[in-house]
Amino acid sequence: MAVTKLKLNDGAAPTRNAEIIALAREPRKARKYDVAALAGRVAGTVLPPLVTIALILVLWEVLCSSPTSSLPSPTRVLDxxxxxxxxxxxxxxxxxxxxxxxxxxxxxxxxxxxxxxxxxxxxxxxxxxxxxxxxxxxxxxxxxxxxxxxxxxxxxxxxxxxxxxxxxxxxxxxxxxxxxxxxxxxxxxxxxxxxxxxxxxxxxxxxxxxxxxxxxxxxxxxxxxxxxxxxxxxxxxxxxxxxxxxxxxxxxxxxxxxxxxxxxxxxxxxxxxxxxxxxxxxxxxxxxxxxxxxxxx
The missing domain is CATH 1.10.3720.10 (MetI-like)
Structure with missing residues (x-):
């Protein structure tokens, strides 16, 4: 709050105030960036195996859904x-x-x-x-x-x-x-x-x-x-x-x-x-x- 009350007395003051405000906001931006980076890493780690598993289950369901299939489909296994x-x-x-x-x-x-x-x-x-x-x-x-x-x-x-x-x-x-x-x-x-x-x-x-x-x-x-x-x-x-x-x-x-x-x-x-x-x-x-x-x- 103290930063916003600084008086702009001369030509150099606006530049100085802008630098101080930028420094004050820097940690918040860094935190946002860290959260976004962490979310990106988690998504990059979790999503590929989830997509792979989903594709395997869909393919398994398609191949084994026939009544004459010797192996049960995923839905039949659950049942x-x-x-x-x-x-x-x-x-x-x-x-x-x-x-x-x-x-x-x-x-x-x-x-x-x-x-x-x-x-x-x-x-x-x-x-x-x-x-x-x-x-x-x-x-x-x-x-x-x-x-x-x-x-x-x-x-x-x-x-x-x-x-x-x-x-x-x-x-x-x-x-x-x-x-x-x-x-x-x-x-x-x-x-x-x-x-x-x-x-x-x-x-x-x-x-x-x-x-x-x-x-x-x-x-x-x-x-x-x-x-x-x-x-x-x-x-x-x-x-x-x-x-x-x-x-x-x-x-x-x-x-x-x-x-x-x-x-x-x-x-x-x-x-x-x-x-x-x-x-x-x-x-x-x-x-x-x-x-x-x-x-x-």
């Missing part, structure tokens, strides 16, 4: 599986559970197996990365074992544990550990020489070197391995649960197939995709925090 969609927390007898409980059981198995894979994978990757002897001795073994399909380990794990849940956890562990080992080893081998020299000058003990030099330097590589590992883990648990039975999203899909509930299978696949995406985003977000943005999202 046949509406109770499954709106009651995810349903609790019944045995495996008759809502979708939430099946997914929750699968996530629990993935969390245990993936955590064990992270601990063992980072430790083995650090060993292989910093020791030429370990590299020559273990790398050929790792390269052979990582090519074994995850489900090929399931009969062996069932024979060893004699129970479905620990067997599935072992499949998760053996699936996720290889990309973690390989990426950790690559990250350790790419530690800058200056860091190694500094550690020698400071005379860091092995534990200090591991926690202060190796892990921070290799963190972007490690989190790349973690993202690959969590994706493979989610793929493996769905397949493993189809065979071991019990509560879990994999068994739900197989049971729906045996009951000819194709719409329920489609709903379950949507949940599987969304959960897999969220797991990947969580690891990527954690990686950005730990590596201070050096790990790509």
């Amino acid at each position: 046949e599986s509406w109770e499954l969609i709106v009651n995810p927390f349903y609790v019944g007898q045995g495996v008759d559970q809502g979708m939430f409980w099946h997914i929750f059981a699968s996530i629990q198995r993935v969390a245990i197996g993936f955590t064990l894979a992270v601990v063992a994978g980072v430790a083995l990757g650090a060993l292989v990365g910093q020791s030429d002897w370990a590299m020559r001795g273990l790398d050929p073994v790792f390269q052979v074992l990582r090519t074994v399909p995850p489900l090929a380990w399931l009969p062996l794990s069932l024979a060893a544990f004699r129970d479905g849940s620990p067997s599935a956890i072992f499949v998760i562990f053996i699936t996720a550990i290889w990309p973690i080992i390989i990426n950790t080893a690559v990250g350790i081998r790419n530690i800058p020489t200056d860091y190694i020299n500094v550690a020698r000058v400071l005379r860091l003990n092995p534990l200090e070197y591991f926690t202060k030099i190796m892990v921070p330097s290799a963190a972007p590589y490690i989190f790349t391995g973690l993202r690959i590992g969590i994706g493979l883990s989610w793929l493996a648990i769905v397949a493993a649960e189809m065979l071991i039975g019990g509560v879990g999203i994999g068994f739900f899909i197989w049971d729906a197939w045996n009951s000819s509930l194709i719409s329920d299978i489609i709903v379950a696949l949507v949940y599987v995709g969304l959960v897999g995406f969220l797991l990947d985003r969580c690891i990527a977000f954690l990686g950005r925090i730990v590596t201070r943005g050096t790990a790509n999202a």
Whole structure:
């Protein structure tokens, strides 16, 4: 308000007043520009996938709307599986559970197996990365074992544990550990020489070197391995649960197939995709925090 009361006493005053008014209005314009820019970025991020999904749904509806179609259309999926969609927390007898409980059981198995894979994978990757002897001795073994399909380990794990849940956890562990080992080893081998020299000058003990030099330097590589590992883990648990039975999203899909509930299978696949995406985003977000943005999202 004080700006508007300035008197225009000479020829230079109007110019000066105009500059002051412009400066006073600048923050408001900046805020408007920031809001507009933010809205533009949000629209640019959200609209393309929404348009793509809408086009897929329209094409799906057109292709599967015929009464003779072997696959249900989106409207038919909603009609046949509406109770499954709106009651995810349903609790019944045995495996008759809502979708939430099946997914929750699968996530629990993935969390245990993936955590064990992270601990063992980072430790083995650090060993292989910093020791030429370990590299020559273990790398050929790792390269052979990582090519074994995850489900090929399931009969062996069932024979060893004699129970479905620990067997599935072992499949998760053996699936996720290889990309973690390989990426950790690559990250350790790419530690800058200056860091190694500094550690020698400071005379860091092995534990200090591991926690202060190796892990921070290799963190972007490690989190790349973690993202690959969590994706493979989610793929493996769905397949493993189809065979071991019990509560879990994999068994739900197989049971729906045996009951000819194709719409329920489609709903379950949507949940599987969304959960897999969220797991990947969580690891990527954690990686950005730990590596201070050096790990790509």
